[in-house]
Amino acid sequence: NLSKRLKRVFDYIPEGTKLADIGSDHAYLPCYAVLNKRCTSAIVGEITEGPYNSARSTIRQSGLEGIVEARMGDGLEVLVPNEVDVITIAGMGGSLISSILEKGKEKLQGVETLVLQPNIGAHHIRNWLDYEGYSLVEEDILEEDGKIYEILVASKSNPNSAYSEKKEMELFIGPYLLKNKNDAFKKKWEHEKNNFERILTQLESAKQTEESVQKMKEVDQKLEWIKEVLS
Numbered sequence: 001n002l003s004k005r006l007k008r009v010f011d012y013i014p015e016g017t018k019l020a021d022i023g024s025d026h027a028y029l030p031c032y033a034v035l036n037k038r039c040t041s042a043i044v045g046e047i048t049e050g051p052y053n054s055a056r057s058t059i060r061q062s063g064l065e066g067i068v069e070a071r072m073g074d075g076l077e078v079l080v081p082n083e084v085d086v087i088t089i090a091g092m093g094g095s096l097i098s099s100i101l102e103k104g105k106e107k108l109q110g111v112e113t114l115v116l117q118p119n120i121g122a123h124h125i126r127n128w129l130d131y132e133g134y135s136l137v138e139e140d141i142l143e144e145d146g147k148i149y150e151i152l153v154a155s156k157s158n159p160n161s162a163y164s165e166k167k168e169m170e171l172f173i174g175p176y177l178l179k180n181k182n183d184a185f186k187k188k189w190e191h192e193k194n195n196f197e198r199i200l201t202q203l204e205s206a207k208q209t210e211e212s213v214q215k216m217k218e219v220d221q222k223l224e225w226i227k228e229v230l231s
């Protein structure tokens with residue numbers, strides 16, 4: 001059975017698709033997606049040998065050899081263009097997820113949907129998607145075992161923009177998450193508010209340089225946004 005987090009990622013995978021799960025580790029998500037007939041086939045990408053072997057053993061134990069295929073390699077390099085419809089990348093930091101997408105850009109041809117689950121730094125992904133012309137179509141945030149996870153769903157062909165005139169703030173916090181402030185959302189931003197307040201205090205008490213003044217401005221702006229969404 002999948003964790004609540006991976007089950008939620010699964011929920012955003014469109015019906016009848018070919019999936020690639022990059023940085024899959026044990027391959028629980030792609031095997032579940034194929035066993036539950038959400039996906040017709042799946043490719044599992046792993047850069048590390050241990051997780052790659054554990055993916056292979058899950059595939060074998062699930063009787064999915066030939067339908068789910070494990071490939072060892074860095075990010076999207078395991079894919080051929082137009083091979084899959086959906087890519088999932090879960091359980092990593094947002095900056096790593098966006099660097100995997102950036103490095104493998106040419107493999108994204110034909111990929112309609114990205115379901116991305118950053119543990120931290122979701123704004124890196126929103127910025128990358130926006131710059132690359134992917135529309136953010138859904139977002140989710142949930143808590144499991146005291147940790148908070150975000151899910152971003154992007155579509156290549158959807159022409160609608162998720163952003164308003166408050167785009168900078170929405171890129172930072174999440175345009176859809178902002179409209180539906182659940183408990184996980186509030187908990188996350190209370191925590192971030194404390195973080196940024198601590199950083200600001202540190203910057204204020206240290207010797208001021210051009211750099212630290214700039215940094216203070218940025219932190220100040222973020223704190224303002226956070227206070228606004230929590231009020």
Ligand code: SAM
Nearest residue numbers: 023024025045046047048051073074075090091
């Ligand atoms: N996706 C699974 C999940 O959400 O439960 C596993 C997450 S695990 C924390 C991250 C996995 O990504 C590790 O198994 C690691 O080896 C793999 N990984 C990290 N960087 C990678 C890259 N550039 N390409 C492929 N896999 C990568």
